[in-house]
Amino acid sequence: MVRERSQKQSSDKRQKKKRPPTKQQINDKKGTNRSKPTSKATNRNAHPKNKKRKPNPDSKKTKNVTRHKDKNPVYTLLFNIVFYGFILFMIAGSIIFATTKNADKSVLGYRFFGVLTDSMVPRNPEKQKGGFHSGDVIIVKNIAGEAAEVGDIITFRPSIKSQAFLTHRVKKKLDHLGETKGTYYITQGDANLAEDVPVNEKQVVGKKILVIPKIGAFLNFVRENPFVSIIFLISVFGFITIIRYYILNK
Structure with a gap:
């Protein structure tokens, strides 16, 4: 009797092992397999901040360029x-x-003079360059009396004791005047039709280098x-x- 029962139990175990899976078991397995990727998708969507963004090389270049410019x-x-x-x-x-108020004063060898007349307004601007108008200010550089050349615009005293100044263009440079030896200049304003009285080198103050208009x-x-x-x-x-x-x- 004992042998028969043991044989029945062993046969029952074999039948249980050999039974095919039911439909519910198959569906349950499919459901679990399908649910896994959805859980991954939800996890990905749930934490978008954890994603590492790839750096844009162009943005780094622009930042470096702006910093380099600054x-x-x-x-x-x-x-x-x-x-x-x-x-x-x-x-x-x-x-x-x-x-x-003293026109004899200079700053680092330069003087400032206000223009009161239009005697240096050029009649022919192509040839008479460097002219100026009344209301302008000219900057004059101190030079030696004999250093001016033809074409320069010089500032000089009409007479040695004069407190006024004229600024005209040099037309001629002479090494004597009559029987008197020395450096003399014949000047004339660009707007004037007549020449000035000859000027001695001792009367020359300087040479015009810059005009500040109006x-x-x-x-x-x-x-x-x-x-x-x-x-x-x-x-x-x-x-x-x-x-x-x-x-x-x-």
């Missing part, structure tokens, strides 16, 4: 020297010219109101500096 100390230094030097030179020269009235105002004008010039200088700083750092 960092140019040599160019900035040179620009600042030229910019501030020119403004300071103009302001200082204008103040000195406007506040001094600031004669402004300098006359500065001369009449020195303190107000100095404050105004400093304010203009500060305003220009602020505008320049704003434009460069925009």
Whole structure:
């Protein structure tokens, strides 16, 4: 009896092992297999911030280019020297010219003269270059009396004791005048039809090198109101500096 029962149990185990899976088991397996990729998809969508974005090489190049453009100390230094030097030179020269009444004074070998007449307005601009108008300011460099040449525009005294000055073009340079030896100049204004009286080398003050147009009235105002004008010039200088700083750092 014991042997028969054991044989039945072993046969039952074999039948259980050999039974095919049911439909529910098959569906359950398919459902689990399908649910796995969806869970991965949901996990991917749930954490988009964890994705590592690939760097854009073009953006790095543009950043490097802009930084390279901003960092140019040599160019900035040179620009600042030229910019501030020119403004300071103009302001200082204008103040000195406007506040001094002695025309014999010069600054570093240069003088400022206001033009009162139109004697140097060129009748033929192609040939008569370097002319100027009334209301302009000319900068004259001190030179030796015999250093001027034909074609130069020189500033001279009409007479040795004269306190007034003329600025005309040299037409002729002579090494004597009659029986008197020395350097003499025949000058004439570009707008004039007649020549001036011959000028001795001792009467020559300097040579015109630069014309600043239409600031004669402004300098006359500065001369009449020195303190107000100095404050105004400093304010203009500060305003220009602020505008320049704003434009460069925009």
